[in-house]
Amino acid sequence: MNLKEYLENFGKIQTFYGVEEKFDNKLVKFQIKLKNKIEKENLAKEIQQLVFKKVPKNLYVCVSDKSWYTNQGKEYKISSIATISLDKGLVEKEFKNELKKSERVRKEKLRYLEEKIKPFLKNLMQSKLVWGCIVRGDLLDPNRFPHRFSDIDIVILTNFKSDDMKNKKILIDMLKSSLCTIILEYYNFYSGGKFYGERKLLVKKKSKHEIGFSVISMLDFENLHKIWKEKKRYIRKYDAQNFSNARILFEKRGTAKKFLKLFLSLAPGHNAF
Known part of the structure; x- marks a missing residue:
């Protein structure tokens, strides 16, 4: 067909x-x-x-x-x-309805962020393992259009290294207590400035909304930034786009602000070099 x-x-x-x-x-x-x-x-x-x-x-x-x-x-x-x-007339009319629907989705998910996710993250910030929480992605980007399959993207900045399995397990156990379905992307960093995201379904619950948690070690990231700056390497256009409208939810000692500044300094076309 x-x-x-x-x-x-x-x-x-x-x-x-x-x-x-x-x-x-x-x-x-x-x-x-x-x-x-x-x-x-x-x-x-x-x-x-x-x-x-x-x-x-x-x-x-x-x-x-x-x-x-x-x-x-x-x-x-x-x-x-x-x-x-x-039908040309039909497609234009329906598309306008879809754009309006997208704005309703944006407002609904942002409201859920404020009412449900932020209190959860505020409690998470009580842990000495967590230094910052950032929301990013299409919900905050005026040039993108969230829809019913869009998740809520949260970045968790930690104060332990990515190969610290003990603290990693403690953090994951804390994240599991969230109210809704969770997709976890855990960033692993290596010597030489390499890293990759290990993505998996962490919790499956009956809920209207889905959260994507990206866990990034601030200690490892600072080392990566130094290496990439020396080698004049850049983050992907996708990452630059995703973080350019990011919003800091919580932070300790200005960690989240520092992370965003360093991260976006590695964007293509940035004058950091």
Whole structure:
């Protein structure tokens, strides 16, 4: 089944969230109302082509944005919202509704952040292991459009090294007490200025919202910053985009402010070098 046939069978207008320029578009496949795996994959590829390359005749698409994204060590673009239809008038009208819906999602998730997550993080800050908490991502970026699959991205800055397994376990046990589903990305740092994020589902709970916690050792990061500055290495465009509108929630001794300053000084085009 091709995209035109899909629209004829499941509704003349369809909206897909999180359409990736590359790879297999797992989120898009999840949204496709087909049971056959191969048909899902083929349709996801067709949607990908439509959003990022060429729009076929008699198909119309409205796209919210094309922001930076990263997966499997590659940087590419992702579209938050893509509305597709066989009718030009319909697609424009529905797309406007989707943008309004996105603003409602933004407000709802920010309210949840204030009412539920911040009190949890405030308690977390009582631990000597935590030096700062930062919120980042599409919720704070006026050029991006959060949707129902968007998570709330929180950065936890710690005062222990990334290979300290004892304190890592203590912190993870504290994070597990959160009210909602948690995706944990733990940054591991190595000598020579290398690091990678180890991402996994930490807690699965019945909740409307999902939190993504990125745990970064401030001690290891300061060492990485020194090495990268000497070698004139840069952070990814995706990271620069994600942190450029970040907001500090809590910090001790100005740690979060220092982290953001050092981190963004490594952005492409910054005059730090």
